[in-house]
Amino acid sequence: MENKINRRSFLKNSTFLGMSAIIGKDLFSAYPKGPWPQPADLPQISVVTGSDYLKASYKAVELLGGIKKFIPKKSKVAILPNTQSKHPGTHTSPEILKAIIRMCKDAGAKEIRSLSWLPQKFWDESGLGETLQTEGAALQIVGKEASFFQPVPVPKGKALKEAWIMKELYDCDVLIDLPISKDHVGNKFTGTMKNLMALNSPASNRTFHRQNWETDINDLHHLDQSIADLNTVIKPTLCIVDSTEFITTNGPFGPGKLLRPQKVVAGVDRIALDSYCANLLGLNPENIFMIKYGFEHGLGEMDLKKIAIKEVAI
Amino acid sequence: MFLKDCWNKKWILFFVFLIACISCTKDPLEKDIPKNEIAGWKRHGSPEEYKGEDLYLYIDGGAEIYHEYGFSRVIVQNYSNKNGKFISLEIFKMKSPESAFGIYTFKTSTQGKIVDIGTQGCLESYYLNFWKGKTLVTLTGDDQEEETIRGLQEIARAVNARLQDGSLMPSIVSLLPQKDLIESSVKYFRGNLSLFNNHRFFEENIFRIKEGLNGEYRSGDVVYIFKYDADQESHKIFIKARENFKASPHFSHFEDLKGNEIQVKNEDEKLIFMTSFKKYILIIVGAGNPDKKRELVNAIKEKA
Numbered sequence: 001m002e003n004k005i006n007r008r009s010f011l012k013n014s015t016f017l018g019m020s021a022i023i024g025k026d027l028f029s030a031y032p033k034g035p036w037p038q039p040a041d042l043p044q045i046s047v048v049t050g051s052d053y054l055k056a057s058y059k060a061v062e063l064l065g066g067i068k069k070f071i072p073k074k075s076k077v078a079i080l081p082n083t084q085s086k087h088p089g090t091h092t093s094p095e096i097l098k099a100i101i102r103m104c105k106d107a108g109a110k111e112i113r114s115l116s117w118l119p120q121k122f123w124d125e126s127g128l129g130e131t132l133q134t135e136g137a138a139l140q141i142v143g144k145e146a147s148f149f150q151p152v153p154v155p156k157g158k159a160l161k162e163a164w165i166m167k168e169l170y171d172c173d174v175l176i177d178l179p180i181s182k183d184h185v186g187n188k189f190t191g192t193m194k195n196l197m198a199l200n201s202p203a204s205n206r207t208f209h210r211q212n213w214e215t216d217i218n219d220l221h222h223l224d225q226s227i228a229d230l231n232t233v234i235k236p237t238l239c240i241v242d243s244t245e246f247i248t249t250n251g252p253f254g255p256g257k258l259l260r261p262q263k264v265v266a267g268v269d270r271i272a273l274d275s276y277c278a279n280l281l282g283l284n285p286e287n288i289f290m291i292k293y294g295f296e297h298g299l300g301e302m303d304l305k306k307i308a309i310k311e312v313a314i
Numbered sequence: 315m316f317l318k319d320c321w322n323k324k325w326i327l328f329f330v331f332l333i334a335c336i337s338c339t340k341d342p343l344e345k346d347i348p349k350n351e352i353a354g355w356k357r358h359g360s361p362e363e364y365k366g367e368d369l370y371l372y373i374d375g376g377a378e379i380y381h382e383y384g385f386s387r388v389i390v391q392n393y394s395n396k397n398g399k400f401i402s403l404e405i406f407k408m409k410s411p412e413s414a415f416g417i418y419t420f421k422t423s424t425q426g427k428i429v430d431i432g433t434q435g436c437l438e439s440y441y442l443n444f445w446k447g448k449t450l451v452t453l454t455g456d457d458q459e460e461e462t463i464r465g466l467q468e469i470a471r472a473v474n475a476r477l478q479d480g481s482l483m484p485s486i487v488s489l490l491p492q493k494d495l496i497e498s499s500v501k502y503f504r505g506n507l508s509l510f511n512n513h514r515f516f517e518e519n520i521f522r523i524k525e526g527l528n529g530e531y532r533s534g535d536v537v538y539i540f541k542y543d544a545d546q547e548s549h550k551i552f553i554k555a556r557e558n559f560k561a562s563p564h565f566s567h568f569e570d571l572k573g574n575e576i577q578v579k580n581e582d583e584k585l586i587f588m589t590s591f592k593k594y595i596l597i598i599v600g601a602g603n604p605d606k607k608r609e610l611v612n613a614i615k616e617k618a
Contacts, residue, residue, distance in 0.1 A: 084374060087402070184375065257423060257438070
């Protein structure tokens with residue numbers, strides 16, 4: 001009896017630890033959420049340019065201090081690539097996903113999976129499904145119904161008061177945000193912050209687009225505010241942005257004009273990362289409402305002059 | 315018993331007739347999809363169709379712009395060839411030819427090559443768009459190799475042959491002076507989202523456009539024409555826009571010119587000229603040459 005109670009307490013505390021790490025409570029979390037005080041010799045953003053995206057991904061993480069800094073041994077890791085469309089420049093590169101899975105394994109992760117409410121065919125058509133399978137990571141597809149999601153209050157929310165986050169996420173210890181930076185017709189840019197909508201229920205995501213969006217620009221503000229609000233309750237441990245090849249028009253679905261800076265950009269400060277990557281699209285981050293609202297929430301730094309950025313070419 | 319039999323048969327006949335009527339009025343999109351092999355490209359998998367709000371299931375996050383222009387339904391069919399290449403065919407049925415024209419202008423760029431397919435067609439580095447009647451067709455390849463580019467055009471021609479014409483340009487397009495106009499630059503707007511993606515004058519929705527367009531000229535000038543329902547409406551919005559140009563920190567060197575005209579500079583030091591006349595607001599960006607600007611304004615006013 002005593003053993004059972006102890007085991008139950010252990011499981012309960014472990015679950016709470018896992019939830020804390022992901023949903024942003026500062027207590028008990030062992031994992032850096034950022035912005036975090038960096039040793040002077042480590043950058044806050046690493047940028048690696050090169051045509052070998054697998055190698056570039058390894059290097060980007062190495063420059064931040066190495067994967068073991070982010071992935072504890074025996075942890076359950078959720079990786080969130082973007083698989084929204086099969087068209088060139090619209091989804092995360094399978095090579096980058098491959099690199100991250102291998103790094104997590106090297107760090108001793110117990111389990112690695114991607115979570116999604118998009119159907120299997122999206123994963124098949126982008127090639128990301130095959131990468132997960134080949135590299136021994138799982139793809140967990142959940143339904144779109146409310147029963148697969150959990151209501152999460154958004155205390156700092158100005159537009160979004162309650163999110164509906166995928167229940168499966170709370171079974172994980174670590175979240176790696178793996179977006180592609182690209183154009184988006186709704187708000188001009190999508191990167192680390194917008195990518196997290198993939199963990200929020202489709203029904204909740206639709207409320208981000210209010211009914212009057214066609215006639216009321218304030219609805220565009222609503223979309224961006226909702227995204228910023230969502231980011232206050234989901235905090236990835238690490239973000240790796242695919243800025244290798246992406247569309248600069250007709251996003252997020254494409255097809256559109258392709259740009260090939262061939263950069264893998266990594267860090268934990270989503271505001272800084274999105275600001276850096278928005279620049280690659282020729283956009284001023286101050287004109288992207290979502291970045292501005294995220295900054296106002298205290299999620300990170302918009303002024304890249306205040307961020308330590310290390311750029312290398314391989 | 316005999317009467318009951320007749321009664322039942324009557325209802326059966328009625329429902330069969332009803333179903334037949336519905337089938338006749340429904341226009342299946344699948345008929346527009348080329349079924350046979352085209353220059354080595356065969357259909358890969360079954361087609362998928364999405365209607366109305368279901369477009370969000372296909373283009374999650376990117377459906378709004380189609381709805382702004384007026385979307386009805388889309389059918390998607392993939393093609394592959396023996397070399398393992400793929401082409402995706404999307405046939406969008408919009409609510410009107412103007413809607414199809416509009417979304418075509420949104421999706422194409424001046425870097426594309428004009429192709430003689432449909433009413434207008436544009437071939438970009440790995441994709442092709444054309445429109446005809448109420449239909450926009452988009453074909454997307456996986457790469458930019460010659461084999462894929464040829465495939466895009468062959469399949470596009472095969473689809474074009476199956477489409478009915480009935481193309482109609484929005485009348486507002488005729489207001490643009492043709493002299494020195496870069497034709498492939500014309501963008502037609504049906505709301506704020508399409509304008510916002512082209513040029514964001516303000517953070518707020520000041521212009522409240524339901525219909526508008528822009529066109530670029532070889533002089534470097536870009537002309538915007540917004541059309542409203544009535545003269546009073548265009549004038550009221552002109553006044554509001556004037557106040558915002560004057561007050562916004564993103565603009566400088568504000569100047570009231572004669573009559574209903576203002577000019578101001580943007581952050582790129584480009585001159586912006588704005589006027590309202592009848593039910594239109596006209597804006598010229600980059601109007602550095604006053605003679606050229608006046609020429610454009612007069613030409614547009616004459617046509618309106």
